[in-house]
Amino acid sequence: MGYFRRTLTRPAGNASIYSTDMKRLLSTGEILIIVIVALIPIFASFPYRINIFLSWEGAYRLYLGQTPFKDFGMPVGYMYWVIPAMFFKIFGPQMITLIKAQAFINICSGLAVRSIFKSMGVQPAVRFSAVLVFCLSYTFFNYWPWYNNTVIMYELVGLAFLMKYIFSNAAGKWKYLLLVASGFFIFCSFFTKQDGGALGFLIATALLGYLALAQKQWMPLMIFLGSVLVTGLALILPVTGSFGYWFNHGQPPHSSRMSMGDILGDFLGASQWIKFYILLIVLLLMVGIKNWKEFWLDKQKMIFTLLTFGMLAQATIFQVTSYVPVDNNIFFHSFAFAFLLSLLAMLLPISFDTWKPVLITTAVVLLWWSHVYWRYIDRFILKSGGETYTTMTHEGLVYANVVNRNTYMIHQDSTDIPLDQWRVPKLKSFERIMMPNPTVDGIERLMNMDLVKNNKNLKVLNMSELTPLAAEIPFALETGPEYPLWFHKGVGMFDKETDMFVKRIQDKHYDLVLFEYIPYLNNFYPFKVREALQANYRKVDSFTAPRKPSSSAWVEVYVKP
Numbered sequence: 001m002g003y004f005r006r007t008l009t010r011p012a013g014n015a016s017i018y019s020t021d022m023k024r025l026l027s028t029g030e031i032l033i034i035v036i037v038a039l040i041p042i043f044a045s046f047p048y049r050i051n052i053f054l055s056w057e058g059a060y061r062l063y064l065g066q067t068p069f070k071d072f073g074m075p076v077g078y079m080y081w082v083i084p085a086m087f088f089k090i091f092g093p094q095m096i097t098l099i100k101a102q103a104f105i106n107i108c109s110g111l112a113v114r115s116i117f118k119s120m121g122v123q124p125a126v127r128f129s130a131v132l133v134f135c136l137s138y139t140f141f142n143y144w145p146w147y148n149n150t151v152i153m154y155e156l157v158g159l160a161f162l163m164k165y166i167f168s169n170a171a172g173k174w175k176y177l178l179l180v181a182s183g184f185f186i187f188c189s190f191f192t193k194q195d196g197g198a199l200g201f202l203i204a205t206a207l208l209g210y211l212a213l214a215q216k217q218w219m220p221l222m223i224f225l226g227s228v229l230v231t232g233l234a235l236i237l238p239v240t241g242s243f244g245y246w247f248n249h250g251q252p253p254h255s256s257r258m259s260m261g262d263i264l265g266d267f268l269g270a271s272q273w274i275k276f277y278i279l280l281i282v283l284l285l286m287v288g289i290k291n292w293k294e295f296w297l298d299k300q301k302m303i304f305t306l307l308t309f310g311m312l313a314q315a316t317i318f319q320v321t322s323y324v325p326v327d328n329n330i331f332f333h334s335f336a337f338a339f340l341l342s343l344l345a346m347l348l349p350i351s352f353d354t355w356k357p358v359l360i361t362t363a364v365v366l367l368w369w370s371h372v373y374w375r376y377i378d379r380f381i382l383k384s385g386g387e388t389y390t391t392m393t394h395e396g397l398v399y400a401n402v403v404n405r406n407t408y409m410i411h412q413d414s415t416d417i418p419l420d421q422w423r424v425p426k427l428k429s430f431e432r433i434m435m436p437n438p439t440v441d442g443i444e445r446l447m448n449m450d451l452v453k454n455n456k457n458l459k460v461l462n463m464s465e466l467t468p469l470a471a472e473i474p475f476a477l478e479t480g481p482e483y484p485l486w487f488h489k490g491v492g493m494f495d496k497e498t499d500m501f502v503k504r505i506q507d508k509h510y511d512l513v514l515f516e517y518i519p520y521l522n523n524f525y526p527f528k529v530r531e532a533l534q535a536n537y538r539k540v541d542s543f544t545a546p547r548k549p550s551s552s553a554w555v556e557v558y559v560k561p
Contacts, residue, residue, distance in 0.1 A: 022124070022353075022355070023124050026124045026127070026128045026358070027124065030114050030127065030128055030131045031111075033131060033132055033135050034106075034110030034114065034131065034135060034139075035107055037106070037136075037139055037140055038103045038104075038106035038107045038110065038139060039103050041099050041102070041103065041143035042096075045432040045434060046144075046432065046433055046434065047422055047433075047434045047435070048095075048434065048435045048439075048465075048546035048548070049144045050465070050548070051146075051465070052095070052098065052144050052146075052465075053464075053465040053467040053468075053486075054485070054486045055080075055081070055098050055144065055146065056084075056093075056095060056467050056468055057467040057477075057485060057486070058074070058080065058081035058084075058085075058485055059081045059084035059093070059101075060085075060088065060093050060468075060470065061081075061477060062081050062088075063085045063088040063089060064477075066477075066479060067238075067239055068239050069240070069481060070239060071479040071480070071483075072477075072479060072480075072481075072484070073481055073482060073484055074485040074486070075492060076147060076192065076193050077190070077191030077193070077194075077197075077235070078191070079154065079188045079192045080145075080151070080192045083101050083145070083150070084097070084098055084101040084145055086101075087101040087104070093429065093468070093471055094428060094429050094430075094468075095429060095430055095431070095433045095468055096431050096433065098144060099143060099144065101145050102142060102143055102144055102145040103143075105145060105149070105153050106139040106142060108153055108156075108157060109134075109138070109139055109152065109153045109156050109157075110131065110139055111160075112153070112156035112157045112160040113130070113131060113134045113156055113160075113334060114127065114131050115160040115164065116159055116160050116163050117130055119160070119166070119167045120163060120167060120300065120304050120307075121167070121300060122304075122338055122342060123342065123345065123353075124352075125353070125361070126338055126341045126342055126352060127338065128358065128362075129337070129338075129358075129361045129362060129365055130334045130335075130337050130338035130341070131334070132362065132365050133334045133337045133338075133368075133369070134333070134334035136365070136366075136369035136372050136373075137331075137333040137369055138330055138333070138334070140372050140373070141330075147192055147193045148193065148196070148318075148322045151189050151192040151196035151200075152196060152200075152331050154185050154188040154189035154192055154197070154200075155185070155186065155189040155203075157185045158182045158183070158184070158186035158188075158189060158200065158204060159182070159186075159200070159203070159204060159307075161178050161179075161185065162178070162179070162182040162207065162208075162224075163303075164178045165178035165179050165182065165220065166207070166211065166303060167300070167303075176220075179220055179227060181227075182204065183223075183224045183225070183226070183227025183228040183230075183231060184227060184231045186200055186201050186204050186228055187227075187228045187232050187235070188235075189201075190232075191236075193322065195317070195318060195321040195322055196321075199314040199317060199318065200314070201228065203310035203314065204224065205221070205224070205225075206310060207303055207307065207310075208220050208221040209221060210302060210306060214296060214297060214299070262320045263316065263317055266316070266319055267316050271316060271319070273332075274315055274332065277312060277332070277336035277340070278312060281308065281339060281340060281343070284340070284343040284344070285343070288343060288346060304342070305339070307335065311331070311335040312332050314329075314332070315330070315331070315332040416551050417436040417437070417438065417544065417551055421436065421437050422435055422437065423435070423437055423440055424440075425440045425443055425444070427443070427447075427468075428471075428472070429468035429469075430468060435546040436544050436551070438543050438544040439543055439545065439546045439555070441543065442543025442555060443469075445541060445543070446514075446541065446557060449540075451511065451512060451559060452473055452512070455511065457476075458473065458475045458511045458512055459509060459510045459511045459512075460473065460475040460510060460511065460512045460513070460514070461478075461505075461512075461513045461514070461515075462513075462514045463487050463514060463515045463516060463529065464514040464515065464516040464525075464545070464555045465516060465546060465555075466514065466546070466555065475512075483497075487529075488525075489525075489526045490523065493526070498528055498529060501526075501532075502532040505529065505533055505536050505537065506532060506536055508536065508537075508560050510560075511559065511560060512557070513537060513558040513559075514558075515530055515555070515556045516545050516553060516554070516555050517530060517545075517553060517555075517556055518545065518552075533556075533558050536561075537559065537560060537561065538560070539556055539557065539558050540557050540558070540559055542554045542555070542556045543555055
């Protein structure tokens with residue numbers, strides 16, 4: 001009987017059991033889902049996102065023509081900022097342009113996932129469901145660009161080119177261009193963020209290593225590795241400035257995020273979905289595989305298996321090494337889902353060649369991920385809102401006269417500002433970006449200061465999340481290979497850089513300093529710099545920082561005494 005009763009995927013070259021109309025509609029549906037989910041955010045307004053200041057400033061510096069590692073230093077590669085900088089060139093350096101850039105990134109990610117499944121011959125209905133899972137579980141969340149999702153986009157594009165090569169029926173040397181493209185994007189992934197990029201590189205290398213061992217095809221592996229090396233040299237050599245110092249070396253007390261203890265702790269103590277997928281996959285493979293040697297030699301099935309386990313392994317490590325935001329590793333759902341659905345279709349009398357199972361599967365997927373879109377339906381369509389209760393006070397605390405699941409907790413953070421008390425500043429860079437009313441008031445006071453209005457050559461140190469003020473005041477950003485792109489101690493700067501800023505403050509180098517004081521974060525902006533400001537400068541204003549939900553933070557305004 002062999003080791004599978006039916007094929008895991010649709011065999012390449014075989015006549016499809018799907019009608020032409022059904023295949024075309026499913027294919028069109030995939031593309032529409034990818035594009036629509038990606039484009040929805042560009043028509044909305046958004047509350048200011050914590051940490052998004054880094055995305056803006058890196059893209060703005062590239063937009064101005066500055067060179068990474070020469071005009072500014074950072075502990076990662078610069079490919080993260082390339083796409084937002086290109087969009088700044090097209091649409092202008094506004095915060096909302098970052099949303100447009102992320103829409104493009106999300107479209108690339110979705111099309112890459114679709115291409116991967118298509119190259120592997122995943123049945124059209126299964127592929128459609130898996131693409132839907134990917135869009136709901138991953139791209140729907142990522143409407144702001146961040147390096148922890150950009151690194152995955154580059155990786156997925158690289159893997160899409162790799163799968164094109166592995167399963168392409170084309171012959172000749174031109175086919176090797178697919179490997180070159182794969183190596184290029186895999187290095188772009190690594191040059192966005194080391195952990196995710198390195199794991200993507202290991203997955204691609206493992207897949208080509210399998211071809212080398214099972215089918216004695218060593219040349220593809222060599223071409224891929226050569227492409228990664230050449231791409232690395234092409235991207236690194238022009239910006240060698242302080243590259244060796246900044247790129248993942250840092251200074252004491254810099255420490256690696258790779259901790260086997262943390263990885264095991266997160267995997268064994270949590271990671272319920274990952275372990276659940278592994279359990280189901282192992283059980284179904286045990287039932288389905290009757291001859292392990294034949295399974296090893298079947299390229300299609302082995303590649304699909306290796307890729308799925310690789311994605312689960314990457315997600316396990318990535319959730320530890322890149323822990324912000326907490327859901328940045330959920331790209332694995334679509335791969336595990338596609339693999340499991342393909343295994344079930346192989347082992348059980350389930351046929352996906354008619355509309356009934358397709359519609360049922362789609363409905364179940366929408367129910368599974370309903371928490372993603374329900375809050376928007378509830379807020380904007382049903383407009384149910386929260387119940388209104390009579391409120392009273394006790395020892396300065398406001399409480400409701402009814403106790404239920406919505407009111408049993410009394411929120412004691414007096415600095416928290418509800419979103420209905422946020423508004424958009426009247427500044428081009430912050431168009432359609434909402435911030436707390438006190439933050440907007442503070443920005444308006446800052447922009448109306450005589451020092452700001454009457455001085456065209458201000459020397460400004462902006463250690464706050466309001467980085468777009470560089471374009472609004474405006475002022476020239478400081479440059480130099482030793483100058484950090486962002487000021488998070490232990491991540492973007494260390495003792496040497498902290499001491500540099502303290503010395504400049506003691507020398508009264510700056511006309512204006514903005515410092516964001518976040519007492520609940522450990523040296524997010526170095527406390528030592530604030531101490532130097534308090535000793536050498538005069539604080540003239542303080543206003544709420546644009547942080548949600550943690551709003552107990554303030555932007556302090558300092559000038560020379």
